[in-house]
Amino acid sequence: MRFTKNIWLCLSIVAVVIGIIGIHSCKKTDAAPSIPTPTPVAFNVPTGWPQPEYDFTKNPLTQEGIALGRALFYEGKLSKDGNFPCASCHQNFAAFATFDHNFSHGFNNSFTTRNAPGTFNLAWLKNFHYDGGINHLDLQPLAPITAPNEMAETIANVINKLQNDAKYRQLFTAAYGDDKITTERMTKALSQFMLTMVSNNSKYDLVKAGRASFTLPEQLGYDLFRSKGCVSCHTEPLFTNNDYINIGMPVDPTINDFGRMRVTNSRNDSLKFKVPTLRNVQLTFPYGHDGRFTNLDAVLEHYRSGVVNGPTTDARVRNRIPLSNFEIGQIKAFLNTLTDTVLTKNPAFAQP
Numbered sequence: 001m002r003f004t005k006n007i008w009l010c011l012s013i014v015a016v017v018i019g020i021i022g023i024h025s026c027k028k029t030d031a032a033p034s035i036p037t038p039t040p041v042a043f044n045v046p047t048g049w050p051q052p053e054y055d056f057t058k059n060p061l062t063q064e065g066i067a068l069g070r071a072l073f074y075e076g077k078l079s080k081d082g083n084f085p086c087a088s089c090h091q092n093f094a095a096f097a098t099f100d101h102n103f104s105h106g107f108n109n110s111f112t113t114r115n116a117p118g119t120f121n122l123a124w125l126k127n128f129h130y131d132g133g134i135n136h137l138d139l140q141p142l143a144p145i146t147a148p149n150e151m152a153e154t155i156a157n158v159i160n161k162l163q164n165d166a167k168y169r170q171l172f173t174a175a176y177g178d179d180k181i182t183t184e185r186m187t188k189a190l191s192q193f194m195l196t197m198v199s200n201n202s203k204y205d206l207v208k209a210g211r212a213s214f215t216l217p218e219q220l221g222y223d224l225f226r227s228k229g230c231v232s233c234h235t236e237p238l239f240t241n242n243d244y245i246n247i248g249m250p251v252d253p254t255i256n257d258f259g260r261m262r263v264t265n266s267r268n269d270s271l272k273f274k275v276p277t278l279r280n281v282q283l284t285f286p287y288g289h290d291g292r293f294t295n296l297d298a299v300l301e302h303y304r305s306g307v308v309n310g311p312t313t314d315a316r317v318r319n320r321i322p323l324s325n326f327e328i329g330q331i332k333a334f335l336n337t338l339t340d341t342v343l344t345k346n347p348a349f350a351q352p
Contacts, residue, residue: 035177035178036064036173036174036177038062038063038064038065038174038175038176038177039062039063039064040060040061040062041061041062041063041066041196042061043056043061043123043195043196044198046198046200046205046237047209048208048237049124049200049237049238050124050238052123052124053123053124053125053126054122054123054124054125054137054191054195056195059138059188059191059192061192061195061196062175062192064171064174064175065175065176065188065189065192065193066189066192066193066196067171067174067175067352068168068171068172068174068175068189068192068193069189069190069191069192069193069194070193070348070349070352071167071168071171071352072086072186072189072190072193073085073086073087073090073190073193073194074086074087074351074352077158077161077162077165078141078145078151078153078158079107079145079150079151079152079153080107080151080152080153080157081107081108081152083107084105084106084107084150084151084152086141086144086190087351088104088105089104089105089112089116089144089150090116090118090119092344092349092350093283093344094118094283094284094344095118095120095199095279095280095283095284095340095343095344096118096119096120096197096349097115097116097117097118097119097283097284098115098116100285100286101116101286101291102115102286102290102291102292103115103290103291104116104150106147106149106150106151106152107148107149107150107151107152108152110148110149110150111149112147112149112150113149113255113257113290114129114130114257114289114290115286115287115288115289115290115291117130117276117277117284118199118277118279118280118283118284119194119197120197120198120199120279120280120343121197121198121199121238121277121279122137122194122195122197123195123198124238124242125137125242126242127242127274128140129143129274130259130273130274130289131244131259131260131261131262131263131273131274132244132260132263132274133262133263137191137194137195138184138187138188138191139187140187141186141187141190142155142183142187145158155183158186159181159182159183159186162181162186163181168181169181172185175189196348196349197343197349198343199279199280199340199343200237200340201340201341201342201343202279202280202337202338202339202340203218203336203337203338203339204337204338205237205340207337208237214334214337215333217329217330217333217334218330218333218334218336218337219334220330220333220334221329221330221331221332221333221334221335222334222337224327224330224331224334225331225334225335228321228323228327228331229316229321230331232316233245233275233316234275234277234278238277238279239277239278239279239338240274240275240276240277240278241275242274242275243274243275244259244260244269244272244273244274244275245272245273245275245314246259246270246271246272246273246310246312246313246314247273247302247303247307247313247314247317248302248306248307248308248309248310248313248314248317248318249271249288249292249302249308250308250310251271252290252292255290257289257290258270258271259271259272259273259289260272260273260274267311267312268312269312270310270311270312271310271312271313272312273289278335278338279338279340280338280339280340280343280344281296281335281338281339282296282335282336282338282339283339283344287299296332296335297328297332300323300328300331300332301328303317303320303321303323304320304321304322304323304328305320307320
């Protein structure tokens, strides 16, 4: 009888211990923080467009990553004095170029030495800057952040400022699962936001999709654009072939910018600059790597009468491009159809 009671006593003790362990296990499980799961976002390639150059498998788009990148794009903390976020040079109403300035303002009343291009359709670029000196979008922000005449900051200081900001700790946690802030995470988030800036909703795109028609001047301008050879460099649908070409612009002696030769150290690349896209060209004036052309008339006049031949001047412009005033007017009418107000007015790209 006593033996039986001892057995029951032992079983009761074991049951109590198991119950206590179970309770503590439940409490421990309940207390464990849940790891945020970012929401995937698909990158849609417009119909008829080539496949992107950017490798999305190494930086998949997510709603949270894009939101973080958007906040960073407009964040003054990325600059030394807080006054120069990415958006100060890349303004959304100017198709993310610098409105009406040949050079952009930088830290301590300084200026950049090149005209800011629009930051759209970046997924299709292999290299960045007018000389192709940056070979990956994820690396590109490091150049303006650390340039003394632009944002003038150090990466270490930027990371420290973001780490001390509760908002960014939350945003990084949402995007990456924890609040660790690193250079790689920061630049990849910026890439995610900028990659979503796809410009494919101009009148030209509507015409190509059969949803609109060119006016007579626009159609004549489109025909001239192709027959005069403009399309060989400004290739559809991106309106750039992403090549580096010397179009006969003499060097500006005040900045002595020799373009691609800076990167390759080859004389064969002297005065060669990346062919810019003509999408949103009506919004991204002035033109040229140094913004020397204040309007489209000046650009077209250069091709008609201003080309200066040198050792590396491209054969396609050596003899200049004969254009009448009437033809210039028609080409400008066509170029107007490349303006994409869906891009510039998209609230997803505005300051949060």
